[in-house]
Amino acid sequence: MLEPINFDVQLQYQCPGCNAGHWLTKEEAKAAGFKIVCDVCGTIHQIRTVDNTKLLVNFFKTKVKVTATATVTNIVDDAYTILKKYGYKQADIATAQQSIRATSAKQLVKKFLAIR
Numbered sequence: 001m002l003e004p005i006n007f008d009v010q011l012q013y014q015c016p017g018c019n020a021g022h023w024l025t026k027e028e029a030k031a032a033g034f035k036i037v038c039d040v041c042g043t044i045h046q047i048r049t050v051d052n053t054k055l056l057v058n059f060f061k062t063k064v065k066v067t068a069t070a071t072v073t074n075i076v077d078d079a080y081t082i083l084k085k086y087g088y089k090q091a092d093i094a095t096a097q098q099s100i101r102a103t104s105a106k107q108l109v110k111k112f113l114a115i116r
């Protein structure tokens with residue numbers, strides 16, 4: 001995903017005589033003594049210069065898709081799928097997992113049955 005590497009800012013000044021808009025780059029707007037010659041009414045205006053400009057960019061928060069990896073819940077659920085046919089309760093398996101701390105359902109099943 002690309003992010004912007006640069007930006008361009010322009011400032012608009014308005015001729016008080018004829019209301020025509022005059023766009024200056026930020027470098028022009030920073031230049032001391034910069035003058036605009038209104039191309040509509042011909043009036044010459046000295047601009048009020050800017051010290052600096054700052055652009056705040058807020059990116060949309062992109063949702064990171066979390067894939068189902070070996071979370072504790074998945075391990076217990078998967079182990080329960082195997083063990084429920086033997087009459088074990090999911091709560092018993094979840095309690096055992098708290099001390100066993102298995103990293104896979106297969107490991108949990110093996111260690112769960114070993115302590116029975």
Ligand SMILES: [Zn+2]
Nearest residue numbers: 015018038041
């Ligand atoms: Zn003008």
